Amino acid sequence: MKNTLQTAVSLKDFNTFGIEAKANKYIRITEESSLKELYEQDAFKQKFFVLGGGSNVLFTEDYDGLIVHIANKGIQHFIEGNQVFVTASAGEVWNDLVWYCIKHDFPGMENLALIPGTVGASPIQNIGAYGTELMHIFYSCRAFDTHTGEFVTFTNVDCQFSYRDSIFKKEHKGRYIICSVTYKLSLFGQINTSYGAIEAELAKRNIQEPNIKDVAEVVSYIRVEKLPDPTTVGNAGSFFKNPIISKTQFINLQAQHPDIVHYPMGNDEEKLAAGWLIEQCGWKGKEVGEVAVWKNQALVLTNKGAASGAQIYEVSSKIVDDVLSKFGVKLEREVNVL
Numbered sequence: 082m083k084n085t086l087q088t089a090v091s092l093k094d095f096n097t098f099g100i101e102a103k104a105n106k107y108i109r110i111t112e113e114s115s116l117k118e119l120y121e122q123d124a125f126k127q128k129f130f131v132l133g134g135g136s137n138v139l140f141t142e143d144y145d146g147l148i149v150h151i152a153n154k155g156i157q158h159f160i161e162g163n164q165v166f167v168t169a170s171a172g173e174v175w176n177d178l179v180w181y182c183i184k185h186d187f188p189g190m191e192n193l194a195l196i197p198g199t200v201g202a203s204p205i206q207n208i209g210a211y212g213t214e215l216m217h218i219f220y221s222c223r224a225f226d227t228h229t230g231e232f233v234t235f236t237n238v239d240c241q242f243s244y245r246d247s248i249f250k251k252e253h254k255g256r257y258i259i260c261s262v263t264y265k266l267s268l269f270g271q272i273n274t275s276y277g278a279i280e281a282e283l284a285k286r287n288i289q290e291p292n293i294k295d296v297a298e299v300v301s302y303i304r305v306e307k308l309p310d311p312t313t314v315g316n317a318g319s320f321f322k323n324p325i326i327s328k329t330q331f332i333n334l335q336a337q338h339p340d341i342v343h344y345p346m347g348n349d350e351e352k353l354a355a356g357w358l359i360e361q362c363g364w365k366g367k368e369v370g371e372v373a374v375w376k377n378q379a380l381v382l383t384n385k386g387a388a389s390g391a392q393i394y395e396v397s398s399k400i401v402d403d404v405l406s407k408f409g410v411k412l413e414r415e416v417n418v419l
Contacts, residue, residue, distance in 0.1 A: 095135045095150065097197060099315035100390045102140035104148040111152050111172070113232070113260050116225045119149070125227035130419060131258050134174065136197035136317055137206065138417045141390035149258065151201050156181050160268070166220060168263040171201025175208075182266065183294050189218045189266035192273055194297040195304045197311060197318055201259040204235075205249040206415075207242045211276040211300055216242035220265035224257040232260070244352070245322050245415060272296055278303050307378045315384030316375070320397060321355045321412045334408060355404075355412055356380040362403040372396045394418060 090107035093099060110116060119125065128146030132138065152172040159166055165187050169178045175198050179190045192213035202208070204222050208215045219242070222235050235257075241248040249257060274280055274291060282299045283291055291299075309316050323344075326334075331351040335341055338361075342354035359365065359379035366376040371388035374396075375381035382393055401412045 090148070092132075092135075092140060092144070092148065095132060095148075096138055096140060097134070097136045097311035097315065097317055098139060098384050098388075098390065098393065099311075099386075100140045100384065100388075100393075102390065103143045105143070105145045106147040107150065108147065109150045109152050111154070113153065113225065116149075116258060116260070117230060120225075120227065120230040129227075130255075130417075131201075133171065133199035133202045134197060136311065137202060137415065138419060139317065139390050139393060140419050141394050142419075144419060151199065151258065151260075153260065155261075158185065158187070163268050165266045165268055166263055167266060168261055169200045170261050171199060171259045173200045174198075175200055175203060179297065183297055186293070187266045187268070188270035188272060188293045189213075190264070191293040191297040192276070192279075192300055195301040200262050204240055204242075204247055204259060204262055207240075207245055207247050209245070211279055211303075212273045214242075216240075218264045218266060220263045222262040223260045225260055226257055228256055233257070244325060244346075308381060309375055309383055315386070315388070316381050317416050319355075319380040319415055320382045321359070321380055321400075322415045323352050323355045324358075324410050324412060325350050325352050326410060327351075330409070334410075338408075353410065358404045358408055358410060358412070359400055362400070362407055364400055364403070369396050369399075374400075390418075 087107045090104045092104055093101045124147060129149055130144065130146065132148050132150045153170040154172055155170040156173060156178060157168055167182060167187065176195050178200055179194045182190045192211040193208065196208055196210055203215050204219055219237050224233055224235060226233055272291060272293060274283060274296060279299055282303060288295050308318060325346060328349045328351060331343060342357040344352040346352050356379045364374045365379040367374050370392060371385045372393050373383045373385055375383055382397060384393065397414060405411050
């Protein structure tokens with residue numbers, strides 16, 4: 082096997098919270114063939130977790146199974162008519178893929194600039210930001226089935242995408258390991274600047290006819306302004322999902338809280354801004370020991386330096402309780418808690 086199995090490995094450098102936790106067993110995968118070898122050694126019959134960039138995970142204790150760290154690399158594309166198909170290995174840094182597309186003048190990913198993590202996580206989470214959802218540019222992904230030892234392909238329909246969700250987080254949770262993802266972009270796609278913060282920043286810069294590079298730079302600027310840099314402040318980005326509630330529940334809430342931040346979803350549903358709900362409960366900027374809620378965005382929990390995963394989880398539980406008590410809305414954590 083090209084990649085070596087290690088024991089008692091520190092995971093501190095492999096999670097953006099910077100939490101100290103040890104993996105009982107650890108292997109870094111740079112070639113797909115190593116997954117087949119692991120299967121043949123019955124490695125997937127034990128407890129295991131697939132790790133990418135570590136930007137969406139909270140270790141609350143040592144991991145007593147196998148950490149499979151996906152680190153394969155490579156990006157390629159081909160053009161067919163007005164469409165371009167871009168395939169990236171799961172271990173590629175997401176933002177590197179975004180800038181690959183910008184460099185080649187392929188529109189469609191610019192609003193997703195600077196989202197932390199790796200390519201492999203993108204279909205699992207159905208990532209999205211600033212008016213763009215992955216499900217609208219996803220074409221297919223190649224995955225390894227840990228139950229059968231075979232490589233399979235999932236189409237867009239197969240993935241059953243919904244808001245920050247996919248089949249890989251539901252009935253197929255933990256079964257498949259994403260190896261590569263193919264995205265379908267239009268060479269003449271429309272630039273999306275409808276998100277208010279993007280329009281405002283473009284206006285500040287006096288950019289009236291933005292290109293995809295302009296949009297990516299503005300989105301990156303906005304994210305840096307709102308979110309802490311995980312290389313200096315331990316965090317996993319948005320800790321909670323924006324809750325989706327029924328229109329009836331929303332009307333009742335709006336009657337009590339006229340300024341509630343919301344986004345119509347269609348299908349008689351409304352999406353609420355979790356950050357606004359948390360802020361109304363007095364959590365924005367609040368510190369509890371070594372855990373803090375980010376001063377510029379209440380969706381983000383941070384490790385001031387010496388917090389344990391259990392302490393971060395405890396603070397998140399208090400936030401969930403407070404929001405439920407005040408608004409009758411139960412927040413759902415976006416991060417994987419181990």
